[in-house]
Amino acid sequence: MNLHLEYFILITLSSAGVIQLSASYGSLTQILIAKSKKISIYIGVILTFCPIVWFFHQGGRAIPDTDGGVPGFSQFLLFGAGSILALILTFAISSITNHKNHSYILENKPGLIGLKHNTYLQLINNSFGVGNWILQALTKKSSH
Amino acid sequence: MDITSIDKEIFSLINAHVGSYKWLDTLVGLLVSDYLIPVSFSLLLLSIWIGWKDDVMRDRNQTGVLLSIFGVITANAIVKIMNLIFFRPRPFDELEVNLLFYMPTDSSFPSNPAAVAFAIATGIFHINKKLAISMYLLSALYGLSRIYAGVCYPTDVIAGMAIGILSVITIRIFFYYMKWIPSLILNQARNFYLA
Numbered sequence: 165m166n167l168h169l170e171y172f173i174l175i176t177l178s179s180a181g182v183i184q185l186s187a188s189y190g191s192l193t194q195i196l197i198a199k200s201k202k203i204s205i206y207i208g209v210i211l212t213f214c215p216i217v218w219f220f221h222q223g224g225r226a227i228p229d230t231d232g233g234v235p236g237f238s239q240f241l242l243f244g245a246g247s248i249l250a251l252i253l254t255f256a257i258s259s260i261t262n263h264k265n266h267s268y269i270l271e272n273k274p275g276l277i278g279l280k281h282n283t284y285l286q287l288i289n290n291s292f293g294v295g296n297w298i299l300q301a302l303t304k305k306s307s308h
Numbered sequence: 309m310d311i312t313s314i315d316k317e318i319f320s321l322i323n324a325h326v327g328s329y330k331w332l333d334t335l336v337g338l339l340v341s342d343y344l345i346p347v348s349f350s351l352l353l354l355s356i357w358i359g360w361k362d363d364v365m366r367d368r369n370q371t372g373v374l375l376s377i378f379g380v381i382t383a384n385a386i387v388k389i390m391n392l393i394f395f396r397p398r399p400f401d402e403l404e405v406n407l408l409f410y411m412p413t414d415s416s417f418p419s420n421p422a423a424v425a426f427a428i429a430t431g432i433f434h435i436n437k438k439l440a441i442s443m444y445l446l447s448a449l450y451g452l453s454r455i456y457a458g459v460c461y462p463t464d465v466i467a468g469m470a471i472g473i474l475s476v477i478t479i480r481i482f483f484y485y486m487k488w489i490p491s492l493i494l495n496q497a498r499n500f501y502l503a
Binding site for chain 1: 337347361420424499501502
């Protein structure tokens, strides 16, 4: 596996872990993958630190840019891409796992704060009318 | 004795210890990495962006993260411009060095990794002073490890530190007079439930 891909995997998984830990701290319960806050914290710790141990277990990865190392600008781009992918995965998974838990309390304020009571899919659906068919499919599935 | 000689003297004093303690070399090998400190600091920024308890904390945290990001971009731009103007050879090009890292080909002065680390720490200073002090200490260790590893002179790290800190201060002043810029970014992100 080349270092760029390894770096991207590290960022995606660790970002997903950090999102779980931060969401637990801020009580953004609808982006927690597990129903229990405690389990979400455990998942967050594992997702954050295991990839770091895996990436650095051989040392500092001192590889020059000319020999397969990741240059600074590429690190910046890959970090952005990896953390966005982690957010997308978190929003997608938590929108499915928390679909039944919703209380549909719509906050007057926009932003992440809405994720205290509604899943990302519900918020996006409410604001932009996006993903209606997914919500309907999920509702159908949970009512059976 | 001029500054360059003192610089080389201090460098040699620090770098001479390579090989004396295996545990220290291993630790520095990890610290000096292009990835460990930048990834840790970036993940910390992500956690600060999402982790808050109330609206006041949210605004403060997210403004601090924006300060760090814009500070890093500015510091990088300044370092690149300085590199175009003049080139300082690396210590291993000029002196007998115990090398613990690969041989970078770009200019030694100023240290880009130090600029980035100190820029992020200074952005966090706006949010949480205790956390920022720990980050300053880590950034200083990061800079010191680059000297120990044989890839930077002390003045390179000091210049990188100054560029990182001043970049964030400049961005903070800029945000003070152009408040609409951070507000626009945050409001747009909030419309998509991302901030």
